[in-house]
Amino acid sequence: MRGGRSDAQPYVSIMAVLVAMLAFTLFLYLNYDEIFKEKTPQMENPHKSGTQADGGSLTSTDTEAKSEEKGLQKVCGNGVREDEEECDKDDLGGMNCKAIGFDDGVLGCYWNCTFNTSGCYRYVCGNGVTEPGEVCDGEDLGNETCKTFGFLYGSLSCLTDCSGFDVSGCTNTSSGSLCGNGIIDEGEECDGANVGNKTCQSIGYLYGILVCLPNCQGYDASGCSNKV
Numbered sequence: 001m002r003g004g005r006s007d008a009q010p011y012v013s014i015m016a017v018l019v020a021m022l023a024f025t026l027f028l029y030l031n032y033d034e035i036f037k038e039k040t041p042q043m044e045n046p047h048k049s050g051t052q053a054d055g056g057s058l059t060s061t062d063t064e065a066k067s068e069e070k071g072l073q074k075v076c077g078n079g080v081r082e083d084e085e086e087c088d089k090d091d092l093g094g095m096n097c098k099a100i101g102f103d104d105g106v107l108g109c110y111w112n113c114t115f116n117t118s119g120c121y122r123y124v125c126g127n128g129v130t131e132p133g134e135v136c137d138g139e140d141l142g143n144e145t146c147k148t149f150g151f152l153y154g155s156l157s158c159l160t161d162c163s164g165f166d167v168s169g170c171t172n173t174s175s176g177s178l179c180g181n182g183i184i185d186e187g188e189e190c191d192g193a194n195v196g197n198k199t200c201q202s203i204g205y206l207y208g209i210l211v212c213l214p215n216c217q218g219y220d221a222s223g224c225s226n227k228v
């Protein structure tokens with residue numbers, strides 16, 4: 001029994017030491033863990049506490065900045081006109097052709113966010129189209145004729161500055177002064193060398209040049225012949 005006891009004592013001692021070491025280790029571990037937990041925040045605190053201290057505002061500011069950046073990414077092509085962009089896709093910033101100096105038209109936007117003015121235009125006297133500010137333009141006389149102005153015959157025209165009609169070509173006599181102007185006016189079959197679509201051939205001859213009678217009321221076939 002004694003021998004057993006004396007044999008067991010070293011084991012007990014060893015066990016006690018082991019338990020003590022285990023406890024110490026556990027203690028160290030717990031302590032270390034606590035220290036580690038304290039140190040870690042302390043290590044990061046200078047940053048985190050700073051961030052968190054200003055934190056509420058900084059974080060929200062950052063968020064706002066990011067959201068602003070997302071919203072305000074000054075990117076041409078996002079469909080939102082921003083800052084130095086004249087436009088962005090359909091966003092013309094409320095501008096139109098008239099606003100940028102044209103008279104009319106449809107303003108567009110290029111891919112590089114600059115205005116596409118190819119659809120804009122200015123009113124021009126001489127383009128043959130009666131536009132605002134013009135009474136007429138070239139051949140565009142609207143529905144007006146010499147008769148509108150009380151004449152019986154003649155050709156109404158437009159003043160070169162588009163400001164009004166030119167009635168100098170209008171007359172009340174069918175074979176008046178308009179015969180000889182080279183234009184087949186109302187009441188004239190032809191005028192001088194202007195014989196319309198008529199030719200010697202069209203009136204039965206083979207050769208020659210058809211001309212108009214001096215009074216513009218018919219054709220002079222004296223230049224026509226069936227022989228070369």
Ligand SMILES: [Ca+2]
Binds near residue numbers: 074077079082085
């Ligand atoms: Ca944009």
Ligand SMILES: [Ca+2]
Binds near residue numbers: 123130131
């Ligand atoms: Ca015009």
Ligand SMILES: [Ca+2]
Binds near residue numbers: 180188
């Ligand atoms: Ca004439």
